[in-house]
Amino acid sequence: MKNIIILAFVLLLFCIIVCVDIPKPVKGDVNCDRRVTITDLVILHRHVELGDKMKCPGNADMNRDGVIDVLDLVKLQRHLAGLE
Numbered sequence: 001m002k003n004i005i006i007l008a009f010v011l012l013l014f015c016i017i018v019c020v021d022i023p024k025p026v027k028g029d030v031n032c033d034r035r036v037t038i039t040d041l042v043i044l045h046r047h048v049e050l051g052d053k054m055k056c057p058g059n060a061d062m063n064r065d066g067v068i069d070v071l072d073l074v075k076l077q078r079h080l081a082g083l084e
Contacts, residue, residue, distance in 0.1 A: 025059050028076050032056040041076055048073050 028036040030043045032055040046052040060068045062075035078084040
């Protein structure tokens with residue numbers, strides 16, 4: 001009986017890992033809606049200037065330097081303008 005429970009647990013864990021679609025982070029999507037829009041730019045601006053919180057701060061580091069700052073804001077602006 002113990003082996004059956006262990007096997008069932010392993011199969012359940014496998015199914016969770018394989019069957020569940022875990023979305024990849026979208027660089028610039030700071031509000032976690034899976035899209036990069038002007039809304040993300042406003043939220044990032046408010047974070048940089050006022051310290052407001054973001055839902056997905058990991059997506060805010062546009063230049064991947066480990067710091068969320070005005071350089072990320074400029075990079076997101078350029079991305080939205082189609083320049084990058």
